Amino acid sequence: xxxxxxxxxxxxxxxxxxxxxxxxxxxxxxxxxxxxxxxxxxxxxxxxxxxxxxxxxxxxxxxxxxxxxxxxxxxxxxxxxxxxxxxxxxxxxxxxxxxxxxxxxxxxxxxxxxxxxxxxxxxxxxxxxxxxxxxxxxxxxxxxxxxxxxxxxxxxxxxxxxxxxxxxxxxxxxxxxxxxxxxxxxxxxxxxxxxxxxxxxxxxxxxxxxxxxxxxxxxxxxxxxxxxxxxxxxxxxxxxxxxxxxxxxxxxxxxxxxxxxxxxxxxxxxxxxxxxxxxxxxxxxxxxxxxxxxxxxxxxxxxxxxxxxxxxxxxxxxxxxxxxxxxxxxxxxxxxxxxxxxxxxxxxxxxxxxxxxxxxxxxxxxxxxxxxxxxxxxxxxxxxxxxxxxxxxxxxxxxxxxxxxxxxxxxxxxxxxxxxxxxxxxxxxxxxxxxxxxxxxxxxxxxxxxxxxxxxxxxxxxxxxxxxxxxxxxxxxx
Amino acid sequence: xxxxxxxxxxxxxxxxxxxxxxxxxxxxxxxxxxxxxxxxxxxxxxxxxxxxxxxxxxxxxxxxxx
Numbered sequence: 001x002x003x004x005x006x007x008x009x010x011x012x013x014x015x016x017x018x019x020x021x022x023x024x025x026x027x028x029x030x031x032x033x034x035x036x037x038x039x040x041x042x043x044x045x046x047x048x049x050x051x052x053x054x055x056x057x058x059x060x061x062x063x064x065x066x067x068x069x070x071x072x073x074x075x076x077x078x079x080x081x082x083x084x085x086x087x088x089x090x091x092x093x094x095x096x097x098x099x100x101x102x103x104x105x106x107x108x109x110x111x112x113x114x115x116x117x118x119x120x121x122x123x124x125x126x127x128x129x130x131x132x133x134x135x136x137x138x139x140x141x142x143x144x145x146x147x148x149x150x151x152x153x154x155x156x157x158x159x160x161x162x163x164x165x166x167x168x169x170x171x172x173x174x175x176x177x178x179x180x181x182x183x184x185x186x187x188x189x190x191x192x193x194x195x196x197x198x199x200x201x202x203x204x205x206x207x208x209x210x211x212x213x214x215x216x217x218x219x220x221x222x223x224x225x226x227x228x229x230x231x232x233x234x235x236x237x238x239x240x241x242x243x244x245x246x247x248x249x250x251x252x253x254x255x256x257x258x259x260x261x262x263x264x265x266x267x268x269x270x271x272x273x274x275x276x277x278x279x280x281x282x283x284x285x286x287x288x289x290x291x292x293x294x295x296x297x298x299x300x301x302x303x304x305x306x307x308x309x310x311x312x313x314x315x316x317x318x319x320x321x322x323x324x325x326x327x328x329x330x331x332x333x334x335x336x337x338x339x340x341x342x343x344x345x346x347x348x349x350x351x352x353x354x355x356x357x358x359x360x361x362x363x364x365x366x367x368x369x370x371x372x373x374x375x376x377x378x379x380x381x382x383x384x385x386x387x388x389x390x391x392x393x394x395x396x397x398x399x400x401x402x403x404x405x406x407x408x409x410x411x412x413x414x415x416x417x418x419x420x421x422x423x424x425x426x427x428x429x430x431x432x433x434x435x436x437x438x439x440x441x442x443x444x445x446x447x448x449x450x451x452x453x454x455x456x457x458x459x460x461x462x463x464x465x466x467x468x469x470x471x472x473x474x475x476x477x478x
Numbered sequence: 479x480x481x482x483x484x485x486x487x488x489x490x491x492x493x494x495x496x497x498x499x500x501x502x503x504x505x506x507x508x509x510x511x512x513x514x515x516x517x518x519x520x521x522x523x524x525x526x527x528x529x530x531x532x533x534x535x536x537x538x539x540x541x542x543x544x
Contacts, residue, residue: 034530068530162493162532200532201521223496223531224521242528359491378505431491432501433511441479444493 022255023143025192026050026057029238029248031220032097033061033082034068036243040085041283042269043244044276047089050249056142059090060149062220063097063198066111067446068243070349074291074451077110078103081286088279091117093138096124096153097198097220098161101168102446105130120151120196123179125172132171137186145254148190150183152176152197152207154221163446176203180211187213191257194218201226201239208235215252215259229264236262244269292346297457301466303338306330308468310385313352316456317425317449318387321358324422325368325388329379329430332356343463345454352450359431361442365408365418370436371426373403378433383471384426389416391471398475479535496539497529503541518544 028050030043050057065086066072066079075081086094096119100108109131112119122136140147155173156162176199187193193214197204200222208217212233219226219239229238229250238248246266253261303309310333318326335351363371372391375384381400383393392407408416416422426434428444457463480487481499490502500514519527522538533539 157535200534201525202537221532222521223528225526225528241526242530359493361491378511428491428494428498429501432494432498433505435502435505441489441491444491444495444498446493 022253022260023145024054025142025145025147025252025254026054027060027194027216027218027248027250027252028057029060029062029218029250030244031062031198031218031239032064032223032242034064034099034243035066035072035079035082037069037072037081037085037283037286039244039269040082040089041275041277041279042273043247044085044089044279045274046247046267046269048276051090058092058140058142058147058149060194060196060218061086061091061094062196062218062239063095063153064099064220065094065097067099067102068355070345070448070450071286071289071292073102074345075286075289076291077114078107079111080114081282083111083114084282084286085279087114087116088282092140093118093120093149093151093196095119095151095196095198095218095220096121096134096161098154098156098163099446101161101163101171104167105132105170108132120149121153122150122183123155123174123176124153125174127170130170137183139186139190142192145192146190147192147194148186149194149196150180150186152180152195152199154198154200167446176207177210180207184213191254192216192252192259197221200224201237204237204239205232208232208237211235215262216250228266229262231262236264238264240266292344292349294345295342296345296348296454297343297460298462299338299340299343300462300464302340303465304336305467305469306333306336307385307470308465309333309335309338309351311387311468311470312463312465313449313453314385314387314470316453317358320452320456321360321425322423323360323388323425325386326425327372327375327384327386327430328427329375329384329433330382331379332427332429333385343457348450348454348457352448352453354427354429354449356427356429356449357447358425358445358449358452359428359442360423360425360445361431361438362421362440363424363438364421365416367436367438368416368422368424369406369408369418371424371434371438372408373406374434374436375426375430376403378435379430383473384430386470388422389470392474393471394474400473400475479533481533482536482538483541490533492535494533495529496527496531496533499533499539500529500541513543516544518542
């Protein structure tokens with residue numbers, strides 16, 4: 001720890017350029033932390049080390065602090081662990097990432113109420129009744145230097161952030177390039193001007209072109225790994241991947257109300273990075289979350305096959321997403337035996353541990369049939385598990401080298417209409433590996449498939465799938 | 479949506495991430511799915527993108543076998 005502390009001292013000390021007349025403004029920036037709870041003790045140690053040398057360092061997040069770890073995302077109140085870590089570390093401000101909206105307006109309102117730091121977004125309109133605490137900008141006094149930080153949230157092609165439309169009901173958004181000029185006056189009043197954005201590197205390049213009077217853009221969303229920082233049209237841009245592979249320490253030298261030099265360096269976060277004790281204790285607390293042991297339902301009988309567990313999972317998804325048919329790859333089921341008894345949240349997270357999300361498509365019977373065959377081929381010649389339809393699969397030989405014929409039936413035993421359109425769900429892994437022709441590729445949702453199963457079991461309460469299967473296999477050499 | 483990979487279009491579902499695109503790329507090019515860990519994705523400027531990075535319609539990326 002001592003050695004690391006000294007290296008940070010050297011790192012920060014080197015950022016002094018010897019100008020006696022000006023002031024140095026330092027910014028430690030993060031982006032797309034995505035519930036990286038395990039790295040919070042290391043981030044805390046880094047911030048502590050820098051603050052020991054420069055207590056006025058600004059600590060900023062460019063958003064997407066949450067979504068990526070059930071220990072954070074399933075906590076009630078949602079994202080409380082990440083917020084507690086950010087409070088402990090002493091973040092000064094955060095942009096709103098598109099995933100900050102994942103728990104709807106109510107969830108975001110709770111998050112903003114619990115945070116000791118300010119959320120910044122100039123291009124969002126939140127009616128007061130939403131309870132969301134967000135302001136367009138904040139001006140920080142850093143050793144007498146006025147540092148203005150303007151927040152920008154991501155707005156996709158639908159005119160809302162990339163999240164389910166239900167998550168942003170009552171909120172309205174404007175495109176960044178429309179709103180930023182309205183804050184030109186702010187830039188004229190501040191010595192240092194920073195855009196804290198969650199719009200992606202490519203859009204940030206455009207913003208740097210359009211608004212060169214900003215000194216710096218703390219970028220996010222595209223998970224772009226920049227080496228230190230890049231200067232485009234005079235604007236310094238920083239961004240670091242996903243879940244804190246690095247953070248960026250930016251040094252701005254300010255003279256007579258103007259930034260006269262700027263530089264940025266990455267600080268890597270890896271196994272060799274020291275950990276702050278207080279944050280480690282907090283991590284231990286959150287890893288013992290009672291939510292994981294919470295009973296959500298009951299298996300009335302043992303389930304002793306992958307097939308039966310897979311059918312249950314597909315039934316849950318089909319029901320929760322109001323689909324005609326759901327299917328998944330055989331390898332998507334991670335338990336072979338599930339004993340009768342209580343089912344906990346942790347059980348389902350172990351059964352479906354991949355953080356997959358649903359892809360919902362509209363397919364004809366023929367497109368579905370082609371997709372199931374494509375799944376068989378891509379998943380090491382294992383036929384997928386289905387709900388809402390059953391299958392008779394005839395293989396060319398006993399080694400299941402290829403499918404000779406595939407017959408699909410609805411739940412009433414009638415042959416599936418090859419021309420009729422069905423609402424079909426699978427997970428993003430299967431949707432990716434099935435490269436069969438289909439008009440509608442579908443859309444990937446934000447809720448994990450495990451969360452869908454948990455919600456379904458909470459609803460049905462008791463589950464009995466012993467002996468269930470969704471297809472019959474026939475070997476035919478003729 | 480369509481993503482331009484190594485100058486060729488690949489159609490994939492909306493909301494796909496880089497990891498999804500890698501799987502589709504591997505299947506299309508008849509690569510072992512396990513080999514996707516050997517593939518690296520960069521944006522059009524050569525910056526590394528991780529598997530959770532979101533993709534947009536008409537985005538240009540490069541996939542290289544490392």
